[in-house]
Amino acid sequence: MRILVIEDDAETAAYLQGGLEEDGHVVTLAVDGRNGLMLAATGDFDVLVVDRMLPGLDGLAVVRTLRASSVGTPALFLTTMSGIDDRVTGLDAGADDYLVKPFAFSELAARVKALGRRPRATAVTATLLRVADLELDLIKRTVRRAGQPIALQPREFRLLEYLMRHAGQVVTRTMLLENVWDYHFDPRTNIVESHLSRLRTKVEKGFTPELIHTVRGAGYCLREPG
């Protein structure tokens, strides 16, 4: 993917560039808001990684300006430790995701991938998701594997829906907490793991091949075999 990183801190910028290039992305760097805005508006990027605090034009203004001129490139905000108000203003300005510094690089990598391939839906129709022989009906709220109905709790259903929408991508624990549970803080109790192990039991037991994988040190991935 072609990624534009707008970040004024040289060390962080080098860290982001190095990591993302290692992941196989093509990275362009902008060191201030004005420059970043120009590049984002004229270049062809799959994802923008934008620091909230930038000299000159701040990240919020960059994204707001882009959205106002109908540039829809998915944008991820980076910000220092902060709270809900920052998150809400960032998303209101038109950012698609939000990550608080400091973060594990795997977290950023997963989110960038999730943003870049956003509409890579496995949707057969608008209301039916399918990965291999696993089907999820958004209207009837039913799940079938190899034609057999599987009963899920509401939270398990949302969890599976999120995994299937991001099939083939790594989703992190934090992404799940934010998107499935709407928790923007980290509970000490391992609620994600507990739900996931139940979901796995229901979706995988007695079926082959295995669809939900644990990616060590990163998160989870639901993907078609092969």
Next chain:
Amino acid sequence: MSRVRHFRNSSFQLALLYAGLFATSILVLFALTYRTAADYAAQDEADEIDVEFVAIQDEARLAGDERLVQIIANHLRQRSSEHAAYLLEDAGGQRLAGNIAARAPQLGPQTLRVPVDGQWRELRAHGYRLENGDYVLIGQDPRALRDMKHLIARAFGVNAAVTLLLAVLGGVIISSRALRRVEALGRTTQAIVAGDLSRRLPLRGTDDEIDRLSANVNAMLDRIEDLMRSVRQVSNDVAHDLRTPLTRLRQRLEQARRRGDASPRELREVLEGAIAQVDCILETFGALLRIAQIEAGGRGAARTALDISALLTGVVEDFAPAAADRGQLLLAEVASGLQLTGDREQLTQMLVNLLDNAIRHAGTGARITVSACAGTAALEIAVADDGPGIPAPERDNVLRPFYRLESSRTTEGSGLGLSLVAVIAKQHGATLALADNGPGLRVTIRFVKSGAAARPSDAPVTVSDVLAQR
């Protein structure tokens, strides 16, 4: 106490102002009295001259006009001790009798300048024309008037002097006393500014304005000292709590550097350990920031009317599998349809932290209950377990930041979970109470109804205030 000081002193200035006002009013009074008295005396003297003339006229009518010269001479003799003047002229202007020189006849009241004992003296006089055409002039010394004027002036002069003297003296005395007290207050406050926060303003026990003001300032100082102490306590706690993981981190890194022959796998393990240690430190900072944010974050910023029943049962459902994995039973006993005005995310985090604690500390096989009920006055949310609980003397301590029970010292965690619960409760105007569940721990959060939840008390809530709840 220098003289200049007195002039700058407000109570002395006030005393001077009063003295000035007094003096002015005395002056006005004096002017009025003087004027009235003078007018009265002048009239009196004019009347006296008239009476004298009428007497002369009557005597002349009885004795005949030819005796006029004799009559005038008699009157002159009678009033020889006074500086009286008499003059009788015939119609032709010829002086017939009297003690002053002939002059052109002038009728009516007039002023007469005559030499008396070698001095010119002004007499009040009146000129009359008799029926036979003779001219009579009678003058007399306005002594009574002069005496009265002197008397009045002296009386007022003494009065004014005494008044001014008393006012100035009183001003000095009153202002000295006020000045002494204010200076005492000044010395104390200077000592406080210089850093001695334990000093207090002196009280006299008279309950006057200065005493009441001092008492208020002292109360304020008590509060400031409290806050300072808790800020110190918190920063001590922060420093102390971060020391341990930072020391460990340093040890790991140094160890790795010393072992030059470490395999890549071993180095990787060290690095992973170091990152975990850093994450642990960051978690503490994150929790501290979150607490500060919630405190600073406008009250009522993200407050909405919430279906608290749904929120509670939802969180319980989220946590039930994790509890079950530890062999615990997590139950919700929540009345349906309970409403509460508050911040959804904060209230969720509050319950999550309480459940984190309960699941972590209640032990395997514990039964954890989240309950909520509303009375007429308040809404109560409780998280109760039947685990080991917290000994009564420790219950207040666990609300302190970084405080951990000896039994849980080895478990990970920032030690700020309950502090966060406390600050969220406070921001919602709710009270937090820890009690014995017999056995186990029961944490109760009580929200006072009637919109009070949306408007926490007006008392300012500060970082250290809440952090240092004990």
